[in-house]
Amino acid sequence: MSALFDWLLALSALALGLASVAARSRFAAIALFIAYGVLVSLLWVRMGAVDVALAEAAIGAGLTGVLMLQAAPGASAGPAPRLRALPVAVAAATAAALMVAVADIGRAPGETLGARAMAELGRAGADNPVTAVLLSYRGWDTFLETVVLGVALVAVWALAAEAQWGGPATARQRVRPAGLLSTFGRLLPPVGLVTGAYLVWTGASAPGGAFQGGTVLAAMWLLAMMADRVAAPATGSAAIRLLLVAGPALFLAAGLLGTAFGTMFGWPPGFEKPAVLAVEFGLAVSIAATLALLVVGPPQLGR
């Protein structure tokens, strides 16, 4: 019965992916892509990878979908660009290479990486093996990922006109005071803030973490801005810029501290768990601010 469910889920995801690529309008392509992301995150749940499922639902389907909707002005009107042979070939080749690589993991002789990751968990500072991989074993990769996010935001801000550089980001909608959106923007953020903080905290021992919790926090900030409960920040303010780099800076500082104990990003013995938690919370705040401001877009005068 559950095998039938998995087959239906996998085939539906595949069909949605194809439909998204072949969609006739940009809006339809984006809507189908979001639905595809939700199904893929359900597939990750079925495979027991709840961390990945959370990240896929929050970032892959939710945030990326919003970014694409914003990036395609008049998306409902414009026809989708035609499929070109070269990008299709590159994508197909990449997918094929990944499939071969994944199939190869299962055939690797001797112990798998999973077993080794579990064996060293006691020294990694996290009971959740995914968090251990992200923050301890592969600290460098995760650190660079968070830096890339910041660079992306700089690129978005660079689209601002010269006169607006450093000016306020614009998230203004027309909101009636005490209207529906205004009430929603007051009702949901308290629940969302607790949920986001909980996701970061629980990431050390259960599915969750800085990216998943940070996305929830970003959504709450965006909602509060859209509902006109808080003003959109000035992109030039020192406080905002500090907020954006605080997480990666804390990560880098903790990594440098590790060099005193032998290796970059190697946590000092006994301080693994506090180090992981501090970096997680710092990262969550910076990730939340970066993602929210990515959606808000470059500073501009009256949209």
Next chain:
Amino acid sequence: MTGPLAAALVGAGVLFFLAGTVGLLRFPDLHARLHALTKADTLGLGLVAAGVALLAGDVLVVARLLLIWLLAMLAAATAGQLIARAARPRPREPRP
């Protein structure tokens, strides 16, 4: 006894989801489609959650199911209203 009752509740919930989806696909205009989608799905999710809650052995799990239903209801109601309002023709709306 709880088993068949839970199955009946989940089954009824699935029927409401099905009805909401048929309405979304078949109804003639946006407001009718929104009506089918938000109302039928909210009731469907409530029935499914009630059925699953019967099978859950833990009060905390039941509380979480209830919270999920309430949040989904809040989100569906708000999103439905906002979409309906955005689709409304507005030549005579006063400018702020």
